[in-house]
Amino acid sequence: MIIVAHDRYFLNKVVTKVVELDNGHATVFLGNYSDYAAKKAMLRNAQLKAWMNQQQEIKHQEQVIARLKSFNREKSIKRAESREKMLDKIDRLEKPTELNSEIHLQLHPRVESGEDVLKVEHLSKAFDSQQLFSDLNFSVKRGEKVAIIGNNGTGKTTILKIINSVIEADAGSFTLGSKVHIGYYDQEHHVLHMEKTLFEEIADDYPTLTNTEIRNTLAAFLFTGDDVFKQIKDLSGGERGRVSLAKLMLSEANFLILDEPTNHLDIVSKEILEHALNQYTGTVLYVSHDRYFINQTASRILDLTGNTLVNYIGNYDYYLEKREELTRIYAPETSVSSVEQSTTAAIASSGKDEWQKRKEEQARERKRQNDLKKTEDQIQKLEARNQEIDDQMCLESVYTDVAKCMELNKEKTENANKLEALYEVWESLM
Numbered sequence: 001m002i003i004v005a006h007d008r009y010f011l012n013k014v015v016t017k018v019v020e021l022d023n024g025h026a027t028v029f030l031g032n033y034s035d036y037a038a039k040k041a042m043l044r045n046a047q048l049k050a051w052m053n054q055q056q057e058i059k060h061q062e063q064v065i066a067r068l069k070s071f072n073r074e075k076s077i078k079r080a081e082s083r084e085k086m087l088d089k090i091d092r093l094e095k096p097t098e099l100n101s102e103i104h105l106q107l108h109p110r111v112e113s114g115e116d117v118l119k120v121e122h123l124s125k126a127f128d129s130q131q132l133f134s135d136l137n138f139s140v141k142r143g144e145k146v147a148i149i150g151n152n153g154t155g156k157t158t159i160l161k162i163i164n165s166v167i168e169a170d171a172g173s174f175t176l177g178s179k180v181h182i183g184y185y186d187q188e189h190h191v192l193h194m195e196k197t198l199f200e201e202i203a204d205d206y207p208t209l210t211n212t213e214i215r216n217t218l219a220a221f222l223f224t225g226d227d228v229f230k231q232i233k234d235l236s237g238g239e240r241g242r243v244s245l246a247k248l249m250l251s252e253a254n255f256l257i258l259d260e261p262t263n264h265l266d267i268v269s270k271e272i273l274e275h276a277l278n279q280y281t282g283t284v285l286y287v288s289h290d291r292y293f294i295n296q297t298a299s300r301i302l303d304l305t306g307n308t309l310v311n312y313i314g315n316y317d318y319y320l321e322k323r324e325e326l327t328r329i330y331a332p333e334t335s336v337s338s339v340e341q342s343t344t345a346a347i348a349s350s351g352k353d354e355w356q357k358r359k360e361e362q363a364r365e366r367k368r369q370n371d372l373k374k375t376e377d378q379i380q381k382l383e384a385r386n387q388e389i390d391d392q393m394c395l396e397s398v399y400t401d402v403a404k405c406m407e408l409n410k411e412k413t414e415n416a417n418k419l420e421a422l423y424e425v426w427e428s429l430m
């Protein structure tokens with residue numbers, strides 16, 4: 001399999017080799033993502049050190065050359081020239097670029113909102129005959145970082161669209177608090193205009209910004225030079241994500257509503273977004289499937305399941321711990337059976353092979369237990385028979401009868417050989 005992914009958990013579980021594309025070079029690392037990250041950090045440090053040493057050496061040589069030239073003697077100039085030749089010949093190391101490839105994202109609200117940011121009451125929505133959710137009630141207070149999670153197609157994006165007045169609810173309402181100013185990052189990037197260039201996308205929304213300010217903003221999201229004249233429609237998924245983040249930053253909103261903001265983002269950018277959200281003093285409501293990201297950033301989790309929302313005050317680890325218990329209480333429609341189903345589904349999706357293997361393993365174990373029992377029985381029988389023989393040999397009627405004695409002795413020797421073999425079998429079975 002060849003996989004392109006930015007999901008650290010997933011890569012760690014699945015891959016055995018990592019091919020990194022960076023700055024036009026491909027580098028192969030054996031192992032999973034953690035192995036790659038560790039080796040990469042080491043390599044980068046070594047490269048940086050080598051580059052800095054070389055820079056220092058070059059600077060030193062240049063100083064010596066300048067000094068020799070300043071003596072202005074035939075001999076000194078000759079020496080300077082030969083040093084210059086040497087300096088021209090050295091293989092100049094490329095500066096490791098990674099440090100410059102990080103986006104600069106800072107999220108600050110321009111004004112503080114009121115204490116109550118959002119109140120959703122009795123919200124319902126259906127598409128045709130498909131009821132997504134009904135009678136949803138929840139509120140969000142200033143400073144909260146709330147993650148909405150749930151399976152594909154349960155209606156998470158739909159909730160965010162309703163709150164952003166992109167579509168209407170069938171019933172119920174939502175209220176925004178005083179001085180609430182929303183910054184919306186939508187999953188499908190409808191807030192971007194496909195025909196516009198990057199530069200126009202920013203300039204049209206923020207007409208007071210100067211050209212330099214626009215260029216600086218875009219540069220902070222790694223769009224430099226002629227990049228800024230690319231059209232949105234030609235950008236990759238991750239690049240569109242970066243433009244949306246740039247607009248989010250400029251909005252200086254105090255209530256961020258984000259629909260899968262880490263989608264397509266590379267790993268470094270995800271970490272920067274994590275950091276920016278944790279520093280952000282405003283309120284955040286987002287949808288995500290990224291377990292790692294949720295765990296780093298959420299203070300509360302809303303699970304959309306069985307047409308309703310189940311509330312977990314904690315991060316993703318807490319959610320995992322409490323899921324079964326709270327689902328049974330607050331979303332009885334999905335309740336235990338669906339939690340169980342999803343577990344069964346997980347087993348099923350981990351492959352029939354796995355299931356088959358487990359069955360075979362169970363059969364093997366049963367056979368082993370059986371064999372063990374049989375062997376022990378045989379050992380016991382033979383040991384008991386030997387004890388019997390010993391007892392008989394003590395009887396006068398037996399030990400005076402040479403023929404009988406020989407017969408019993410023969411049997412005992414045969415038994416000893418059998419026992420030897422049985423014990424070996426028993427040990428290996430154990």
Ligand SMILES: Nc1ncnc2c1ncn2[C@@H]1O[C@H](COP(=O)(O)OP(=O)(O)OP(=O)(O)O)[C@@H](O)[C@H]1O
Pocket residue numbers: 127128132150151152153154155156157158159187
């Ligand atoms: N305009 C529409 N007309 C008809 N059905 C729609 C419309 N918009 C969404 N749906 C349906 O509603 C359901 C919920 O969609 P939504 O986009 O809210 O899901 P989601 O929870 O965000 O899923 P995902 O995790 O995949 O992003 C889906 O089955 C979708 O097909």
Ligand SMILES: [Mg+2]
Pocket residue numbers: 156157158187259287
């Ligand atoms: Mg969605």
